[in-house]
Amino acid sequence: MNDELVARLVTRAQADGLRLTGEGGLLQQLTKRVLKSALEGELTDHLGHEHGEKSEGGRESCRNGRRAKTVVTEVGPVEIEVPRDRAGTFEPMLVKKRQRRLGGIDEMVVSLSAKGLTHGEISAHLAEVYGTEVSKQTISTITDSVVAGMLEWQNRPLDTVYPVVFIDCVHVKVRDGQVANRPVYMALAVTAEGTRDILGLWVGDGGEGAKYWLQVLTEIKNRGVRDVLMLVCDGLTGLPDAVNTVWPATIAQTCVVHLLRNSFKYAGLQDWEKIAKALRPVYTAPTEEAAMERFLEFSEEWGAKYPAIVRLWERAWAEFVPFLQFDVEIHKIVCTTNAIESVNARIRKAVRARGHFPTEQAALKCVYLAVMSLDPTGNGAKRWTRRWKPALQAFDIAFDGRLTAPQR
Numbered sequence: 001m002n003d004e005l006v007a008r009l010v011t012r013a014q015a016d017g018l019r020l021t022g023e024g025g026l027l028q029q030l031t032k033r034v035l036k037s038a039l040e041g042e043l044t045d046h047l048g049h050e051h052g053e054k055s056e057g058g059r060e061s062c063r064n065g066r067r068a069k070t071v072v073t074e075v076g077p078v079e080i081e082v083p084r085d086r087a088g089t090f091e092p093m094l095v096k097k098r099q100r101r102l103g104g105i106d107e108m109v110v111s112l113s114a115k116g117l118t119h120g121e122i123s124a125h126l127a128e129v130y131g132t133e134v135s136k137q138t139i140s141t142i143t144d145s146v147v148a149g150m151l152e153w154q155n156r157p158l159d160t161v162y163p164v165v166f167i168d169c170v171h172v173k174v175r176d177g178q179v180a181n182r183p184v185y186m187a188l189a190v191t192a193e194g195t196r197d198i199l200g201l202w203v204g205d206g207g208e209g210a211k212y213w214l215q216v217l218t219e220i221k222n223r224g225v226r227d228v229l230m231l232v233c234d235g236l237t238g239l240p241d242a243v244n245t246v247w248p249a250t251i252a253q254t255c256v257v258h259l260l261r262n263s264f265k266y267a268g269l270q271d272w273e274k275i276a277k278a279l280r281p282v283y284t285a286p287t288e289e290a291a292m293e294r295f296l297e298f299s300e301e302w303g304a305k306y307p308a309i310v311r312l313w314e315r316a317w318a319e320f321v322p323f324l325q326f327d328v329e330i331h332k333i334v335c336t337t338n339a340i341e342s343v344n345a346r347i348r349k350a351v352r353a354r355g356h357f358p359t360e361q362a363a364l365k366c367v368y369l370a371v372m373s374l375d376p377t378g379n380g381a382k383r384w385t386r387r388w389k390p391a392l393q394a395f396d397i398a399f400d401g402r403l404t405a406p407q408r
Helices: 003-015 026-047 103-114 119-130 136-144 147-154 210-222 239-246 256-264 269-283 288-302 307-325 328-334 338-354 360-372 379-398
Strands: 063-073 076-085 161-176 178-190 196-203 227-233 251-254
Touching: 026 076, 103 119, 119 136, 136 360, 147 360, 161 338, 161 360, 161 379, 178 210, 178 338, 178 360, 178 379, 196 210, 196 360, 210 239, 227 239, 227 328, 239 251, 251 256, 251 307, 256 269, 256 307, 269 288, 269 307, 288 307, 307 328, 328 379, 338 360
Parallel strands: 161 227, 227 251
Antiparallel strands: 063 076, 161 178, 178 196
């Protein structure tokens, strides 16, 4: 639209005391006129002649009045008149039959839901800001429309190889007879190009074993993943065995940060800093032998007071030490959860806002919407690529070219 024309419209509206937004405002009136003009244009294309011109199809192919309806838009409710044809064959595309909301409202509802707002908060927000009454049931129906997209996303083809896949979970409350905590597992991968790719979401019951993880990993493999160099997880029962069944050459690695956090659960708050300092030489050791020496020193110092911490590390030792054989750049990846913490923070915010969910599907939908809104600008992907370049080179060297071989 011409800038001069817009300026004249705004000036005229202000001179007449007309608000730009809100009920009866300039934007609302412009929206009404634009919709009217567009609908008339659709009918003209359908009939093949302008208003007032004779048609070749006789009386059955001509205009036949209008039907009034109110649609919810981003500038508030707008009352429009939808033109009709005598034969009843006109199907408007801009505002379809029985459609009560324009697409922008649906997108806004989905976006607000992804940011963690409850259905009640979204309804109140639309009423306050746009003067639009949208019921909680309608909002639920709008967000339900993403389920088909979620299923398609969950079954999409994946890359042939990933340098590292993180398996983590967030806990949600699901009302199934009674409210209970249920884990929603997420597989977050780093691609060969250094970008983040969330491979899928799965709901568990908290007692997952090797059979469950074999199903999940086989599903990922069947979607095209031929190789994973390293899989990092938080000591999930049965997962290392399942990994070796699906991808025999994959290294199962315990997440060091999770191991440290689990250690603190057994210690008094006053000792957290001392224990962290004492464990640091263990996971920063240059070799497995050196790590064992540092761990024995830790056991001598703290074993009597906190034997549970010692037992925790002893049980996790086989999955803890693999990363020590690799380059320092790979050490950094295993010793930090930056790759997944930002994702988990967004998901937890959305989950906490809901309190609990009526079904597993509702919980998955909430987590999926949060995942889809992680990087709306694309700037995050650029930062990831820059951050991961040194590690990707280290992976390709350490794993004898397996990272790039399938892409040649």
